[in-house]
Amino acid sequence: KQANIGVIGVAPMGSNLALNIESRGYTVAVWNRTGSKTKRFVQKNAGKNLIATYSLQDLVKTIKKPRNIVMMIKAGKPTDIVINNLIPLLDKGDTLIDGGNTPFKDTIARNKKLDKSGINFIGMGVSGGTSGARFGPALMPGGQYSAYKNIKPILDKIAAKTPDGRPTEIYCGPNGAGHYVKMVHNGIEYADEELIGETYTILRHLCGLDVDKIAAIFKKWNKGELDSYLIDIFANLLAKKDKKGTPVIDIILDEAENKGTGKWSSEDALNLGVPQSIITEAVYARFVSMLKEERAAAKKVLNGPSKDEMVKPTADVVENCRKALYFGKVISYAQGFEQLRFASKYYNWNYHFDQIAVDWEAGCIIRAKLLQPIEQAFKKNPKLPNLLLDPYFAGVANKYQDAARKISALAMRNGVAIPCFSSAVSYFDEYRTPLSPNAACIQMMRDTFGDHGVFFRNDIHRQGTRLHLSDLENSDK
Numbered sequence: 001k002q003a004n005i006g007v008i009g010v011a012p013m014g015s016n017l018a019l020n021i022e023s024r025g026y027t028v029a030v031w032n033r034t035g036s037k038t039k040r041f042v043q044k045n046a047g048k049n050l051i052a053t054y055s056l057q058d059l060v061k062t063i064k065k066p067r068n069i070v071m072m073i074k075a076g077k078p079t080d081i082v083i084n085n086l087i088p089l090l091d092k093g094d095t096l097i098d099g100g101n102t103p104f105k106d107t108i109a110r111n112k113k114l115d116k117s118g119i120n121f122i123g124m125g126v127s128g129g130t131s132g133a134r135f136g137p138a139l140m141p142g143g144q145y146s147a148y149k150n151i152k153p154i155l156d157k158i159a160a161k162t163p164d165g166r167p168t169e170i171y172c173g174p175n176g177a178g179h180y181v182k183m184v185h186n187g188i189e190y191a192d193e194e195l196i197g198e199t200y201t202i203l204r205h206l207c208g209l210d211v212d213k214i215a216a217i218f219k220k221w222n223k224g225e226l227d228s229y230l231i232d233i234f235a236n237l238l239a240k241k242d243k244k245g246t247p248v249i250d251i252i253l254d255e256a257e258n259k260g261t262g263k264w265s266s267e268d269a270l271n272l273g274v275p276q277s278i279i280t281e282a283v284y285a286r287f288v289s290m291l292k293e294e295r296a297a298a299k300k301v302l303n304g305p306s307k308d309e310m311v312k313p314t315a316d317v318v319e320n321c322r323k324a325l326y327f328g329k330v331i332s333y334a335q336g337f338e339q340l341r342f343a344s345k346y347y348n349w350n351y352h353f354d355q356i357a358v359d360w361e362a363g364c365i366i367r368a369k370l371l372q373p374i375e376q377a378f379k380k381n382p383k384l385p386n387l388l389l390d391p392y393f394a395g396v397a398n399k400y401q402d403a404a405r406k407i408s409a410l411a412m413r414n415g416v417a418i419p420c421f422s423s424a425v426s427y428f429d430e431y432r433t434p435l436s437p438n439a440a441c442i443q444m445m446r447d448t449f450g451d452h453g454v455f456f457r458n459d460i461h462r463q464g465t466r467l468h469l470s471d472l473e474n475s476d477k
């Protein structure tokens with residue numbers, strides 16, 4: 001019997017993805033480095049159209065040509081090892097799909113390398129965790145378009161569906177375009193999670209609300225414009241208690257780990273010169289959280305403000321928290337899409353931003369109602385430089401900025417860290433300021449010590465001559 005497709009890796013993601021594909025009417029050949037795991041997986045799912053293979057030769061022989069093989073394995077060296085072992089076994093026109101969390105530059109390099117042997121290479125972001133993989137992930141493929149077209153019917157079937165029935169899989173562009181979209185998705189995920197955490201900290205530790213009340217508040221928020229997967233799971237997680245009835249959030253270690261994807265997003269934003277302050281602050285916040293012992297030592301020598309009375313959790317304060325959270329989210333998505341715009345130009349990917357929004361509307365970790373107006377904004381204006389310039393989002397930001405300021409000020413006055421809220425407000429103020437006195441200050445200093453020069457204020461396209469402060473001292477302009 002021949003398989004329609006192969007899956008490499010039967011760890012949590014690969015096994016669930018294989019079952020998802022099989023459940024849509026395909027025969028799936030599976031291979032895993034440790035053969036006993038392949039055996040166990042196929043035995044556990046006896047009766048399903050799964051074919052266990054115990055060598056890469058076997059796997060390749062079992063799949064119909066042109067072959068499609070999805071790799072769901074540890075990113076990095078393992079991926080290279082498997083690719084190098086597969087190259088001599090594959091034929092021209094076959095397609096390898098890397099569904100792991102791979103850095104996009106590795107995908108660009110692998111795509112180029114395999115293309116030389118006529119083998120297609122698709123880097124495909126997969127989001128939605130293990131249950132997404134099993135029942136409907138968001139898929140972000142990038143690579144040769146013809147290879148994508150060939151596998152599209154399968155992707156359409158296995159992907160999640162938006163509320164109006166569209167599959168959350170879009171062709172992102174050539175080579176690393178798909179893994180880049182997944183990287184920014186993960187960066188936004190970091191920001192979303194940190195913003196939720198900051199909101200919780202304000203409600204719990206500044207307003208003194210108990211965990212159950214906060215869970216109810218998040219549940220209610222999830223019925224409105226904040227409706228999203230992360231708010232939904234967070235409300236449910238707050239309700240979790242141990243055997244003694246203590247909220248789980250009070251007994252788990254307060255260290256937030258990371259696997260690097262948020263950091264990659266910030267790194268490339270820095271490389272491209274695009275502001276990405278919220279994701280970056282969220283990455284830093286995780287780093288600071290890992291300094292648990294230092295934080296405890298610092299507490300003994302560093303003072304906070306003399307604490308205000310507990311802030312009364314009036315309906316106004318709670319509503320301002322909701323607005324501040326939505327404001328923070330809007331700014332972080334605005335930065336995320338602006339990064340995608342810069343990347344699209346720099347790497348020649350020709351992204352369709354409305355389609356990326358569709359891709360994130362269901363199945364992925366950042367799925368949220370907010371993505372629907374984002375889709376509309378880019379549909380109306382595909383060249384929109386920043387979401388904040390879209391009339392709908394400008395309206396939201398203008399309406400909610402006051403609440404974001406109030407909540408940020410309250411937290412700062414009382415010594416509660418809010419790196420993402422405060423950077424959202426600062427970015428909003430920087431972005432809406434046509435005249436930046438601090439930038440003028442910096443440029444003057446640069447010219448003085450580094451001879452870098454300055455331009456006249458009205459020369460915004462820098463078509464005039466680069467001048468020096470000494471030239472300007474006697475200028476009458």
Ligand code: NDP
Nearest residue numbers: 009010011012013014033034072073074075078100101129
């Ligand atoms: P892991 O990332 O833990 O990877 C385990 C798999 O990698 C196993 O099949 C393992 O084989 C294989 N592997 C490790 N080293 C090698 C090697 N040298 N040669 C061949 N195979 C090797 O599994 P997950 O299922 O969690 O994730 C798979 C991929 O999907 C990763 O890239 C991950 O980043 C990505 N991903 C994960 C998500 C999640 O929620 N977990 C979400 C989205 C993407 P063996 O059994 O022999 O050790």
